[in-house]
Amino acid sequence: MNTGKLSGYMKTILPILLGTAVYAFGLLYFIIPNQLMEGGVTGITILLKYAFGISPSLSNLVINIPLFFLGWKILGGRQIIYTGIGIGSLSFFLWIFEKMIDSGWIETFETDYILASLYAGVTLGAGLGIVFRFGGTTGGSDIIARILGRKYGFSMGQVILTIDIIIIGLSLFYVAKENILYTLVAVFIASKVIDFIQEGAYAAKALTIISDHAPQIADIVTRDMDRGVTLIPAIGAYSKQAKHMAYCVVSRQEIRRLTAIAKSVDPRAFIIISDVHDVHGEGFKED
Structure with a gap:
């Protein structure tokens, strides 16, 4: 060995x-x-x-x-x-x-x-x-x-x-x-x-934002919060219209700020907040 x-x-x-x-x-x-x-x-x-x-x-x-x-x-x-x-x-x-x-x-x-x-x-x-x-x-x-x-x-x-x-x-x-x-x-x-x-000891939050203005929200989050955002193509089942979902992982302290940005751009934005654990990558835990 x-x-x-x-x-x-x-x-x-x-x-x-x-x-x-x-x-x-x-x-x-x-x-x-x-x-x-x-x-x-x-x-x-x-x-x-x-x-x-x-x-x-x-x-x-x-x-x-x-x-x-x-x-x-x-x-x-x-x-x-x-x-x-x-x-x-x-x-x-x-x-x-x-x-x-x-x-x-x-x-x-x-x-x-x-x-x-x-x-x-x-x-x-x-x-x-x-x-x-x-x-x-x-x-x-x-x-x-x-x-x-x-x-x-x-x-x-x-x-x-x-x-x-x-x-x-x-x-x-x-x-x-x-x-x-x-x-x-x-x-x-x-x-x-x-x-x-x-x-994992580090618990963060993942926000999925469904909005007709997801790209604009992503631009502001990237610029003002220095957080990466992923845009995911989607189609509304009721409207049949193409749109984007913005996916972003932030610390617990940043939830309110990100939510406020999303609502300022689109008051009707649909936001899903979920727990994530043991986050690896830039801005979180580095391997």
């Missing part, structure tokens, strides 16, 4: 290791000490911990073995390699943090359920988001989420949220209802953090 390929692999593997470390820390520092829950296979390992005292690092590894082979079949060779790294590193970091907590090197957070659920959501979501962004999974429901995301375009955060709610609902037989409610807060926050990291 040449140096370039090795460097490329390490740029993927190291973030996966970081993500699983953050996720394992959130589980052992916030979730388990406060008798909270988690979804998917991780939720099952936590239930085994509560009921029988089985180490999550061990149960996570054992339960994920059949799911690992499912991922091998569906996700392909390189993907499953990163999944195996995620599964193995998660169990490893769970074991490391277990030892550190048992030896007293780390004191767990058991002060406030609200704060615990908030911090748990952020750490678990950040950990999984990093792992997903670099093409890995931690096994369990993560494999299912990635498969559904690839085949049907579902948001991974949404898939995991749905699976987690089902698993957490089943845990009502073993965990106090109050703790389940706090857990739902953590799960919801985690899903939002996952999507935030997956979609």
Whole structure:
């Protein structure tokens, strides 16, 4: 293996290791000490911990073995390699943090359920988001989420949220209802953090302006705002008349200004504003 390929692999593997470390820390520092829950296979390992005292690092590894082979079949060779790294590193970091907590090197957070659920959501979501962004999974429901995301375009955060709610609902037989409610807060926050990291930290707005005066609007935006505008030929379905649509991506702070320009040229302009994420190019994030 040449140096370039090795460097490329390490740029993927190291973030996966970081993500699983953050996720394992959130589980052992916030979730388990406060008798909270988690979804998917991780939720099952936590239930085994509560009921029988089985180490999550061990149960996570054992339960994920059949799911690992499912991922091998569906996700392909390189993907499953990163999944195996995620599964193995998660169990490893769970074991490391277990030892550190048992030896007293780390004191767990058991002060406030609200704060615990908030911090748990952020750490678990950040950990999984990093792992997903670099093409890995931690096994369990993560494999299912990635498969559904690839085949049907579902948001991974949404898939995991749905699976987690089902698993957490089943845990009502073993965990106090109050703790389940706090857990739902953590799960919801985690899903939002996952999507935030997956979609990119920089969120902008795309404006599609439908107007008989789109070229004039584009000229003013280009001149006064220094933003690129794309003119798209279109035909009105009702009028059958040819016209243009102006498409422009701006920061959130520039929405009002661009809208004002469009309305000053054509008060009847039809403007569509939509979210865009992780924008690359001149005026935004450069690669």
